[in-house]
Every structure is written in structure tokens, then in C-alpha cells.
Amino acid sequence: QSALTQPPSASGSPGQSVTISCTGTRSDLGRYKDVSWYQQHPGKAPKLMIYEVNKRPSGVPDRFSGSKSGNTASLTVSGLQAEDEADYYCSSYAGSNSVVFGGGTKLTVL
């Protein structure tokens, strides 16, 4: 049960696009479609932004998109806005009734 690997930080200017990566193994992220992304603002509970690699829950702006290639998933935030500044976490089903999270990426809007 090793954590998924995310870059500790990412940044972009308002209006730009930024992509956050999440790398696992062929036993977890590479094997299953249940890859999710969560946004967490300081002092708040996480919020689901993407599920099943590239699906958005109702109410999540279409500026947020997800993809996966092999053992790496990505979250892209287009048209960056100030309110997008937050911590982002990926997660994946890892088999045998277990789940694994990434270490988190702090997104800064410059």
C-alpha cells in the first residue's frame, strides 16, 4: 500500500492551464478505472472533483478535466481562477478492498 506520487506543488497565472500528475503502479492506478481527484481548501473537508478518471460530479466546472495513461493519471485545470488555489489529491482503488491516496499537490494561482 504505497502512496501514489504527486508533485508537491504546481502553479499558474489566472486564465492559464495547469496539469497535476499522479503516478501509481500497474497494481493500483494502472489497473483500475476508479481514479478520483479531490480539492481541499484550508480548514475544509475535501471535495470530489473527478471520478472514474474523467467524470465530473454535478456542479464541478468543466474547467476541471481528468485523464489517464498507463500508470499515471492527470488533472488539468483550465482557465485558472483564484478560487482554484487549494490542495489537490488523487486516489485510486488498489484491489483487495483497499484504496490509496496521493501525497497531495498544492496549487498556487500566481
Next chain:
Amino acid sequence: EVQLVESGGGLVQPGRSLRLSCAASGFTFDDYAMHWVRQAPGEGLEWVSGISWNTDNIGYADSVKGRFTVSRDNAKNSLYLQMNSLRAEDTALYYCAKDKAPHITGTVDWGQGTLVTVSS
């Protein structure tokens, strides 16, 4: 609207036990798997345990296996986490979370958390 309200957190000495509860409302509780996820102060998210809708499938993180036990009471719309042999490294905000499916997928909606502090 999904509501998950955790309770039972507090200050506990190392080696002692604590039981967390989560009261669920706003959805059909026994249609979904449930989870506990924790976040140590200033740290990232760590999945702790998950349980399917009918308790047939249960999983634990290696860090808590053998010490923590998850359970649910579908008649009471409640999820529980029995934590034994607590260690300082178990100090965290513990979130109750609802899965999107009856079985464990890891895609979840979150409660607000209850803080557990393990210290002498």
C-alpha cells in the same frame, strides 16, 4: 443532501482505545460502501478503512490492520471505527466518507471530521 456527522474524537493516552461514530443522513445508507480517511495535522490524506454495504467486504490500511475495526449498523444509519492500541502517529482528523457504490471503489463524499489526539 448527503450529511455525515462524525463524533467520538478527543484526547487519549497512547495504548488506550477510542470509538468513532458517523451518523449518516440524506441518502439510503445501506445502498453504499463507507470509509474512514484520516489527515494528520499539516499532512495529506490517508485511507484508513472501508466497508461494503453488507459488510461482506472490508479493508484496512497496513498502518492500522490488527488495531482498528470498522463496522456499520444499517438499521441506525451509522458507521463506526473501533481504535485500539492507539499510537501518537494515529493523531489526525478522521473523516467519515460515503462511497459512490455499494462496494468499495474509493470515490467518496466527505463529512467534516472528528479530531483524535493521542498523547500522554
